[in-house]
Amino acid sequence: xxxxxxxxxxxxxxxxxxxxxxxxxxxxxxxxxxCGNGVFGKLRKYRDYAEIDAVVIxxxxxxxxxxxxxxxxALTYAPRHQPVPVHHWPGTDNPPRPRLIAPRGAISTxxxxxxxxxxxxxxxxxxxxxxxxxDDTPTVGPLTFRFRSVPHFTETFAIRVDSSNGGGxxxxxxxxxxxxxxxxxxxxxxxxxxxATLPRPEREGIRGHLTPxxxxxxxxxxxxxxxxxxxxxDDLGREWVESEASEGFGGPxxxxxxxxxxxx
Numbered sequence: 001x002x003x004x005x006x007x008x009x010x011x012x013x014x015x016x017x018x019x020x021x022x023x024x025x026x027x028x029x030x031x032x033x034x035c036g037n038g039v040f041g042k043l044r045k046y047r048d049y050a051e052i053d054a055v056v057i058x059x060x061x062x063x064x065x066x067x068x069x070x071x072x073x074a075l076t077y078a079p080r081h082q083p084v085p086v087h088h089w090p091g092t093d094n095p096p097r098p099r100l101i102a103p104r105g106a107i108s109t110x111x112x113x114x115x116x117x118x119x120x121x122x123x124x125x126x127x128x129x130x131x132x133x134x135d136d137t138p139t140v141g142p143l144t145f146r147f148r149s150v151p152h153f154t155e156t157f158a159i160r161v162d163s164s165n166g167g168g169x170x171x172x173x174x175x176x177x178x179x180x181x182x183x184x185x186x187x188x189x190x191x192x193x194x195x196a197t198l199p200r201p202e203r204e205g206i207r208g209h210l211t212p213x214x215x216x217x218x219x220x221x222x223x224x225x226x227x228x229x230x231x232x233x234d235d236l237g238r239e240w241v242e243s244e245a246s247e248g249f250g251g252p253x254x255x256x257x258x259x260x261x262x263x264x
Contacts, residue, residue: 001026001143001167001264003191006042008230008256010197011063017258018042019063020231022193026167029141033159033172034058040067040074042258049074050081054099054140055127058174059156060109068100069114072126100127101138101145103155107131142167148185150176153208158185168264171224175231177207178214183221191264192224193256195231196245212241216248230256 002025007018019036023046030047032039032055043049049071057065079086081095100106100123107129111120123129132138134157138145142165147157152175161170171186173194186192197209210218212229219227229245238255245253254260 001161001163001170003170003193003262003264004046005228005230005256005258005260006032006046007036007039007258008232009036009038009063010231010233011061012233013038014234017234019066020058021067022172023047024143024161024170026142026163026165029053029143031056031140031143031161034064034174035067035071036063037066040070045259050096052098054101054138056138056145056159057100057102057106058159058172059152059154060103060106061154061156061175062113064174065102065110066113068110068123068127072114072123075126076122097126097128099138099140100129101132102129103157104131104133105155146185148181150174150179150182150185151207152176153206158182160185160189170264173218175209177209178218183218186218186222186224188223188225190225191228191262192219192222192226193228193230194219196229196241197231197233199236212236212244213248216245216250216253218248219253220249226254226262228254228256228260228262232256 004023006021009017018038020034021039022033024031080089085091110123114122144162146160150158159172168190171189194215196212196215198211
């Protein structure tokens with residue numbers, strides 16, 4: 001398995017950055033995990049968007065799904081996907097329609113968002129949407145996806161990916177406040193991608209995210225093999241984030257950046 005970071009920003013993008021988006025590949029199988037603001041353009045730097053087998057969404061916050069909109073426009077209106085010849089494209093009656101594996105309620109959310117200015121069925125016509133339940137285990141090529149609800153501001157699922165070809169195990173914590181459920185779910189994975197959004201815990205109200213030190217502590221409790229912290233702003237400072245997360249983990253921790261590639 002191979003992981004490429006397409007976007008690692010929190011709910012606002014860094015300069016020349018993108019929000020949450022991660023490309024998971026094994027052999028010829030290509031899966032995009034989350035598709036936040038700016039991710040579609042980043043994806044096009046590395047792979048042909050028409051060859052993505054599936055998109056898996058962790059939760060229905062905009063910074064994790066909003067670039068499904070330009071992705072859908074490309075699948076629907078790009079010259080290469082039209083039924084008649086356009087310029088050097090020969091025309092096709094079978095344009096790509098990737099799987100879109102998203103939490104329950106996704107279709108109504110997508111319709112509400114896109115319907116504010118255009119055809120509300122844009123996303124569901126461009127993709128084959130499958131709304132998953134927590135116990136579902138969809139398979140894409142050699143990769144099996146599992147889900148576990150984690151505490152956030154809306155229903156959110158950590159995602160675990162297991163390879164049937166011996167390609168290792170990868171887990172993505174999505175967005176979560178401190179959580180025993182997350183630790184249990186990602187226990188023993190070869191590579192853990194865990195959020196580290198906050199410079200300090202929230203002073204009041206319901207928590208929704210982790211600090212870099214807490215991210216490292218969660219990875220240590222889960223006995224993860226390798227750790228990458230993500231969902232963080234460049235404003236935090238890479239060296240400080242790395243130091244805090246490594247202290248929590250008790251060993252080296254990587255800080256995600258766009259274009260980083262990790263073999264699992």
